[in-house]
Amino acid sequence: MTDIIIQNYEKTKKEILVDFNKDSFFENWQQNETWEVSFDVTKTDFNSEVFDFVDYESSVLFNGQEFVIKAMTTSGEGAHVSKSVTATHVYYTIQDGRQYNTVTGSRSINQLLTHIFSAGNRGFSWEVVDPNKKFLTVEQENFGNDNYLKLIEEILSDYDAVVIPNNKRLTFYPRSEFGEKIEEQIRYKYNTDSVKFDIDTYSLKTQIRGSGKKKDDGSNYFSPITYTSPESDKWGIRIQDPVEDERYTVAGNMTERLKQDLQDYPSISGSVTLKWRITPKKGDYVPFIYEPLNIKTYIQIVGIKTYPALPNKPPEITLSNTKKTMTSILANLAKKGVI
Structure with missing residues (x-):
């Protein structure tokens, strides 16, 4: 496992985190939603110095990425003091910036990003990767007057985009062009016995x-x-x-x-529990084969939760819930009489 380093808020000191509860450590990424790490640590004679660094707004450096401690619970039992920590990716500190000015009219994604950061880049940089010109111009009305994170989320919705942070370097892709097809399959009775689909028609409209x-x-x-x-x-x-x-x-x-x-199909989300580790990257399309439900298709990974300190514990994978993919899965479920 890669070392976990705790750095104080002032960025003047940092120490490797030792003697923590390795079973508790996980990394969770959900596309366009969250990226965080979490762990529990109890103060001991071996980690007393680094334990004091574990505090609000301190940084957790892991796998080359910076996460900022935003939530922490401190508890005591006898002479033992423990902390339960959740640190979100440094990308989410972008919400501390605000663009007061607004723009109106037809704008490209590049123009809107330029507008956001014209109020100050706060150490962030960005690029748009769109070789096939999928991003169109969109008519905007009073775009601005909000914090940077909310404005970027508006861009992701308007332009059907995905943002992938590398610390404070942001890369934007068209959703339809993000991710690669790989051959490392998820297959029933091979590396999974459990597939779960949550289906409801509460929001189905035509x-x-x-x-x-x-x-x-x-x-x-x-x-x-x-x-x-x-x-x-x-x-x-x-x-x-x-x-x-x-x-x-x-x-x-x-x-x-x-x-x-238009939500003209039942709401569907899917997840699988694997038997061992696979190594997909964010947004990869993996062959998903589940014979009991007659499902055989490429499906995008939009969420990965891993337990780096537990080499025998496989990741938890969240599957795409895009209309095209999940409508196909829904049809197969119907054929099997599941719905």
Whole structure:
């Protein structure tokens, strides 16, 4: 296991963390949602100096990445003092910056990122990787006046993007182009006996209406658009809350937005418990084969929870819940009479 180093807030001292509860240490990454490490440590004669470094806003350096202690519980039992720590990736400190100014009009992802960081880069840098020109310009209305993290999350939603931090270097990819196909498969009775799918229809809808920006004279750039999914043939007309977004001045762009937003399939999330370690990277597409449910497809890994100090404990994998992949899985579940 790579050493865990604790660095004080002032970044003047650092020590290797020793004599901690290795069973408690895990690293958890969920695409566009979280990246954190967590561990428990009790003060002993061997770690008394580094134990004092374990404090709010101190850094945990692990696998070349910096995590900042944001949550900690301190407890005592007799003469023993223990700390339970959660440290989030340094990327999330980006929320401490704010862009007060706003921009309006058609903007590319690069233009919006430039706008965010024009208020100060706070040590961050960024790049957009889009060789196939998947990112389109989007009509924005008063983009800004928020903290950096919320503005980036808005970009991820508007441009269907993924951000991968490397400490304070941020790389943005189109979601459809992030990750590589690998041949290290997840297969029933080979490296997993347990596959779990949570399925519900609480939010299933088949029709949605959208309206865009109005002109100065009060007329519309385009008439409100109603999109009805082909799934309405099966489920009937179930109306989703409308989209009212003044960033849109082109009907075709709104139609694509409605197709993307409409939840016209049951909500599905999937996870697997593996028998041993595999070594996928963030966003990799792995062959997923589960004969009992007639599932054989490439599926994207959007979450990885690992236990680096426990070499025999395999990772917990979260599978893609994109419409294309999960609709295919849903069809196979239906064929098997599961749903």
